[in-house]
Amino acid sequence: MQQEVEPLCCSTMGTPAMHREAVDTGSPSPGALLVDLETSEETQAWSLGRPSKSSKQYLRQVIVEYEALDRELPCIRKFPKPPTAQPLCLCMEASPEEDLTHLELLEALEAELPGAMDNGRVSSIRFENMNVICGTAGRKNRWLITVKDFQTRSRLLRSGLRLRGLVHPLVRYDNLMLGDYRLHLRRSLARQRMLEALGAEPTEEN
Secondary structure, three states, X not given: OOOOOEEEEOOOOOOOOOOOEOOOOOOEOOXXXXXXXXXXXXXXXXXXXXXXXOOHHHHHHHHHHHHHHHHHXXXXXXOOOOOEOOOOEEEEEEOHHHOOOHHHHHHHHHHHOOOOOOOOOEEEEEEEOHHHHHXXXXXXXXXXXXXXXXXHHHHHHXXXXXXXXXXXXXXXXXXXXXXXXXXHHHHHHHHHHHHHHOOOOOOOOO
């Protein structure tokens, strides 16, 4: 069983730069952050229309909401800051029971893109142990594949990877991270509401 993120990088390639893709066919912009306008608007709307903090009904409501959310999302990924966009990073999810290896991923990539690592079309293969990151068990882990260009990305998104006789789909890592970040903001907002209703100072969640 893999225990932590383990990079496998092409010796001729450096650490892939962080990018933001304005649109699918647009050019990346270094150092950009993923922005979730939908969640930001939701947060603003709550701030403008919240009930009186002194109301017992409001206090009961926010506690019930937080407890329900805590049961629904007991272990989520936490973010100290918004995630940086990585438009050239793809992700394949796999259950811990599959116990895949870097070599198997490399061979699957080579079958789809002969010489992928040697010619630089794939710059790195990394393993992300989601159960360690989220402090839980039973979640699918993630294999992160960073490619050189959007053409290679599009080809792999269409084809997926065949491992042990099964085709595993690939998805954009940015989409998964944005989903994780939305859950983090949703839970953080619920926690902030509860603390404010109790008259406590907001603190960083462990």
